Amino acid sequence: MGHTVSDLAISFETSPPQYRHWDLEIDGARATLTMNVDPTAGLRDDYELKTNSYDLGVDIELYDATQRLRFEHPEVKVVVVTGGLERIFCAGANIQMLAGASHEHKVNFCKFTNETRNCIEDATANSSQVWIAAVNGTAAGGGYELALACDEILLVDDRASSVSLPEIPLLAVLPGTGGLTRVVEKRRVRRDLADAFATRTEGIRGRQAVEWGLVDETAPLSSFSELVEGRVAARAAESDRPDHGPGLGLDPIERTDEGDTIGYSAVTVSIDRRTGTATFTIAAPDSPQPATPGELIEAGAGAWILRCARELDAAILHLRFNETAVGTWVFRTEGDPDAVAAAEQLLADHRDHWLVREIRLYWARTLKRLDLSARSLMTLIEPGSCFAGILAELVLAADRSFMLDGTWEDLDDPPEPATIRLTGANLGWFAMSNGLSRLETRFWGRPAALAAAQAAVGADLEAPDAAGAELVTFTPDDLDWDDEVRLALEERNSFSPDALTAMEANYRFVGPETPETKIFSRLSAWQNWIFQRPNAVGPNGALQRFGSGSRPDFDTRRV
Amino acid sequence: MSIVDISAKIPNNVNLADDRRLQRALEGWQPKFVRWWEELGPVAFKRSPVFLRTAIDVGRDGWAHFDHVEMPEYRWGIFLAEPEPDRKIAFGDHKGDDAWQEIPGEYRADLQRLIVVQGDTEPASVEQQRQLCLTAPSLYDLRNLFQVNVEEGRHLWAMVYLLHRYFGRAGRDEADEMLERHSGDADNPRILGAFNEDTPDWLSFFMFTYFTDRDGKYQLASLRESGFDPLSRTCDFMLKEEAHHMFVGATGVGRVVQRTLELMNEHDSDDVHPHGGLNLDLIQRYLNFHCSVSLDLFGAETSTNAANYFAAGLKGRFGEERRDDDHVLRDASRLVPEATEAGIGTREVTQLAALNETLREDYTEDCQKGLDRWNRTIAEAGVDFALRLPHIGFNRNVGTFRDHHVSPDGRLIDEAQWHAGAADWLPSDDDKAHVTSLQVSVTEPGKMAGWVAPPATGINRKPLEFDYVRL
Numbered sequence A: 001m002g003h004t005v006s007d008l009a010i011s012f013e014t015s016p017p018q019y020r021h022w023d024l025e026i027d028g029a030r031a032t033l034t035m036n037v038d039p040t041a042g043l044r045d046d047y048e049l050k051t052n053s054y055d056l057g058v059d060i061e062l063y064d065a066t067q068r069l070r071f072e073h074p075e076v077k078v079v080v081v082t083g084g085l086e087r088i089f090c091a092g093a094n095i096q097m098l099a100g101a102s103h104e105h106k107v108n109f110c111k112f113t114n115e116t117r118n119c120i121e122d123a124t125a126n127s128s129q130v131w132i133a134a135v136n137g138t139a140a141g142g143g144y145e146l147a148l149a150c151d152e153i154l155l156v157d158d159r160a161s162s163v164s165l166p167e168i169p170l171l172a173v174l175p176g177t178g179g180l181t182r183v184v185e186k187r188r189v190r191r192d193l194a195d196a197f198a199t200r201t202e203g204i205r206g207r208q209a210v211e212w213g214l215v216d217e218t219a220p221l222s223s224f225s226e227l228v229e230g231r232v233a234a235r236a237a238e239s240d241r242p243d244h245g246p247g248l249g250l251d252p253i254e255r256t257d258e259g260d261t262i263g264y265s266a267v268t269v270s271i272d273r274r275t276g277t278a279t280f281t282i283a284a285p286d287s288p289q290p291a292t293p294g295e296l297i298e299a300g301a302g303a304w305i306l307r308c309a310r311e312l313d314a315a316i317l318h319l320r321f322n323e324t325a326v327g328t329w330v331f332r333t334e335g336d337p338d339a340v341a342a343a344e345q346l347l348a349d350h351r352d353h354w355l356v357r358e359i360r361l362y363w364a365r366t367l368k369r370l371d372l373s374a375r376s377l378m379t380l381i382e383p384g385s386c387f388a389g390i391l392a393e394l395v396l397a398a399d400r401s402f403m404l405d406g407t408w409e410d411l412d413d414p415p416e417p418a419t420i421r422l423t424g425a426n427l428g429w430f431a432m433s434n435g436l437s438r439l440e441t442r443f444w445g446r447p448a449a450l451a452a453a454q455a456a457v458g459a460d461l462e463a464p465d466a467a468g469a470e471l472v473t474f475t476p477d478d479l480d481w482d483d484e485v486r487l488a489l490e491e492r493n494s495f496s497p498d499a500l501t502a503m504e505a506n507y508r509f510v511g512p513e514t515p516e517t518k519i520f521s522r523l524s525a526w527q528n529w530i531f532q533r534p535n536a537v538g539p540n541g542a543l544q545r546f547g548s549g550s551r552p553d554f555d556t557r558r559v
Numbered sequence B: 001m002s003i004v005d006i007s008a009k010i011p012n013n014v015n016l017a018d019d020r021r022l023q024r025a026l027e028g029w030q031p032k033f034v035r036w037w038e039e040l041g042p043v044a045f046k047r048s049p050v051f052l053r054t055a056i057d058v059g060r061d062g063w064a065h066f067d068h069v070e071m072p073e074y075r076w077g078i079f080l081a082e083p084e085p086d087r088k089i090a091f092g093d094h095k096g097d098d099a100w101q102e103i104p105g106e107y108r109a110d111l112q113r114l115i116v117v118q119g120d121t122e123p124a125s126v127e128q129q130r131q132l133c134l135t136a137p138s139l140y141d142l143r144n145l146f147q148v149n150v151e152e153g154r155h156l157w158a159m160v161y162l163l164h165r166y167f168g169r170a171g172r173d174e175a176d177e178m179l180e181r182h183s184g185d186a187d188n189p190r191i192l193g194a195f196n197e198d199t200p201d202w203l204s205f206f207m208f209t210y211f212t213d214r215d216g217k218y219q220l221a222s223l224r225e226s227g228f229d230p231l232s233r234t235c236d237f238m239l240k241e242e243a244h245h246m247f248v249g250a251t252g253v254g255r256v257v258q259r260t261l262e263l264m265n266e267h268d269s270d271d272v273h274p275h276g277g278l279n280l281d282l283i284q285r286y287l288n289f290h291c292s293v294s295l296d297l298f299g300a301e302t303s304t305n306a307a308n309y310f311a312a313g314l315k316g317r318f319g320e321e322r323r324d325d326d327h328v329l330r331d332a333s334r335l336v337p338e339a340t341e342a343g344i345g346t347r348e349v350t351q352l353a354a355l356n357e358t359l360r361e362d363y364t365e366d367c368q369k370g371l372d373r374w375n376r377t378i379a380e381a382g383v384d385f386a387l388r389l390p391h392i393g394f395n396r397n398v399g400t401f402r403d404h405h406v407s408p409d410g411r412l413i414d415e416a417q418w419h420a421g422a423a424d425w426l427p428s429d430d431d432k433a434h435v436t437s438l439q440v441s442v443t444e445p446g447k448m449a450g451w452v453a454p455p456a457t458g459i460n461r462k463p464l465e466f467d468y469v470r471l
């Protein structure tokens, strides 16, 4: 437990020249992302990534590609994802990798891969950058799930290539990257056929795959690339993305580690291992920010509005994978709320500009990543903070928030009391997985309370008003503040992390179900249960026995 | 009281003058306390100067400060025993760690519960005893009653201090609720059953201070061991006051016994009721009742709560540090009583599970000492009678005995036998009527009601004729 952050292995920083597993080729409106996994370049050395099977490292590159295609390549309207190996599109997650991974790594891995597939769908749905899977060989398990994330699936009909979800018969686990959900929810495959499909190791080929709805079109090898080009041309014509750049270069994120403090530019994270707490401090911009798309492109990745989101995203991923024992994330902000509101004004004034749109969508994804993190989230609203608009989402995302009532009376020059300011950003820019804004989610089923909160947009609410509008949980004054916060954090840290994660996940997503909530609740929860069961992970379970020649030994009792 | 008044008027050694948080909390709570005292404190003598001891400091001198004061003007103070430098936790899973100066968040709820349960008993007993001032057998006794009452009030302050100082808003709410629950209030009762019974007469009061305040002593002594240092130091100081309450009980019962013996001798009869006294067998029945309900206060023989409190370092055993064992108690076992259809036996459990029983045993041993003294008086008078503690299973409503009837000498008996024997074992309606008939207010200095002997000495070297309460 004594390790500092710098000892830890998993880094999410990469860029196309560093990719080991993907080739990214841009040709006008079309980008082709070819999976060509280097078997020797896995994150651990106890497995080989044969036959385009993947581990987290492969998916980190895929996530990087989804981001760069959106920000650096406004001209790319269609992304074709395809396989670089003979007769193989992608074999899914590597089984030896899964068999040797800790439970929390498996869970984190699945969550991240799911989020990445959601990014792909988000690009198609909201950025007019359409993903097409050119399945030029067998797509098994996670391979087919990657194709399912694309808007169209084109399958080569070579009498050999199939799509399949063989997890249940072969491995005794679920296709956990959205496969089961998307087959019925997105592709509308009839549930009995879906059942037959998911229990058939050899999968489904050619025409039958089209008939069952598992893929959209097939073509023999000879005309497959013609089919793909045709679809690319058709979809590119529908896109509203610009025909030319310039794009915005995603420069490397600067990060300094000092002991247990990780410093980015707008975000600082300090870890207190005694209480298992990581405190995120987010600083408002301290210089004038771009007000027009032109200024934004000029400012590039240095613009606060983008920099802050990237740093928050990076910090979340880092803590999720590398600091699993830090169970509570505390959010603080520092700076001028007017500066935050001014910076986000660009997002309100130019929402149809492709880059502005990307930044809004990126914030939405990053805040969703926060909602989906298996950590207790607490927000502290103190004098000198700037919980306005985009940053006020951190108050609404928290499991609990504390807002200082009044000011620090003991200081010689007491600061102005803390305020919260809702803006248009809180009224629907950033939908949660359930399709609702955080404000709507907070007041689910209580339209009067929602309307009252909405009516407060634009006002700087001090603690009594913020509590009156039901935006914060507790409002201790300066006399109680330290103890109330300390006790809340210490007490939280003494509870079972499993029970907390489960409770938080239940409370965070009220309201309607969406495919996303189904993936992250029903599918993931069942998968994570299976990942604990001997039938999958025990010494005689399917994951351990896979490839050994002996059959797994199941405990046949239904639970 | 304004904040300025509060820090000046409340004797304390907790640096109240510089503690804004505490001042603020007390500013809200103190007027509620004063109102509570007016409404539910002693029903009479509200403005009579009483010769009271006020703690104004923790040192020897500050402790024994006597003067006539009107009770509402009593200076309820906040005192913690002097800190022990580098104090370590003496037991449980945190054994050897530094004692906590702030509450660990992990144990917030448990500590709050322990403090609230203890704190709730303090004003409860004042409420239970509020009518007794109308029938005090002497000014000396009246003064003792009031001394006990104001000190129970101060014990409430002590617990409220902890809640205000360490538990934030939740603590302030709990402190208010201590004044909102009332003994015997059906809708809003005190937490522990025994504290919802009223104390109708002075024999009951003496028994209560002997047996029930002694339960308080054992609870406080186990909390004095707490790893939460402020709780430990608070309880340490409260124990000094509690000793006086038990003195009132021990000497009170002793004086009743002595008067009974005098009347027996004078009239050459075991039956002194016609002569305005209380028969020894009646005293035994009152003793049986108060002892058995006090035994219930220790809880069931085995308790996971008590085990958790001990393992967490929140509540130790009586005299924890003097005990010669590992102070963790996970491996050692002991026997606890077990009543079944077959009879009263024992079963073996871990010591950790049996902490309630261990504390109850220590308590029972302590109770016996007073009986030994009273029995010496009886023997010296040449009377063939001895007061006895009832069997631990007698008249119990908590733990293994709750579904069984046990006679005072420890026989498992059936329902019919219980009903046949009850009148011999517990105060009957006749007993109560007789005791009530003797309750008269005696307010002439130096004079004593006829059912109780005068004390051997007065208070603070004052003569018995001293005007302990000025009418």
Ligand SMILES: [Fe+2]
Binding pocket: B122, B151, B152, B155, B216, B242
């Ligand atoms: Fe007391």
Ligand SMILES: [Fe+2]
Binding pocket: B152, B213, B216, B242, B245
């Ligand atoms: Fe007492």
